[in-house]
Amino acid sequence: MKSVEKYDLIYSVVMSIPGGTVATYGQVAAIAGLPGRARQVGHALRCLPDDSGVPWHRVVNAKGEISRRGSPGSEFEQRALLEEEGIVFNKRNRLPLEQFQWER
DNA sequence: GCAGTGACTAGTA
DNA sequence: ATACTAGCCACTG
Numbered sequence: 018m019k020s021v022e023k024y025d026l027i028y029s030v031v032m033s034i035p036g037g038t039v040a041t042y043g044q045v046a047a048i049a050g051l052p053g054r055a056r057q058v059g060h061a062l063r064c065l066p067d068d069s070g071v072p073w074h075r076v077v078n079a080k081g082e083i084s085r086r087g088s089p090g091s092e093f094e095q096r097a098l099l100e101e102e103g104i105v106f107n108k109r110n111r112l113p114l115e116q117f118q119w120e121r
Numbered sequence: 122g123c124a125g126t127g128a129c130t131a132g133t134a
Numbered sequence: 135a136t137a138c139t140a141g142c143c144a145c146t147g
Contacts, residue, residue: 059128
């Protein structure tokens with residue numbers, strides 16, 4: 018269960034993201050104490066259920082885009098969720114990483 | 122314990 | 135600006 022502890026930290030960081038703000042895997046990883054382990058963050062969110070209370074949709078990659086593991090369509094739903102948070106999307110379904118000034 | 126894979130990033134073409 | 139490649143690190147089989 019040690020692995021769960023590490024994931025818990027990541028979840029905590031993600032849940033610490035205020036509404037209307039998004040963060041990249043690298044950003045979350047760095048804050049979670051895993052600099053350069055952005056992939057690990059992805060794995061953590063990957064095992065994360067949709068009803069875990071973690072706004073995984075606020076975590077995007079360096080391109081400002083999110084993809085749910087080969088399941089297109091979830092992206093569309095995600096966009097709606099983020100828009101509801103007050104986040105504005107760019108033309109290409111990409112997020113303006115300028116809102117990363119969250120800093121835990 | 123080794124090999125393969127991956128919700129990534131940065132650099133290069 | 136977009137597309138591809140290489141690198142890095144952790145987890146799964």
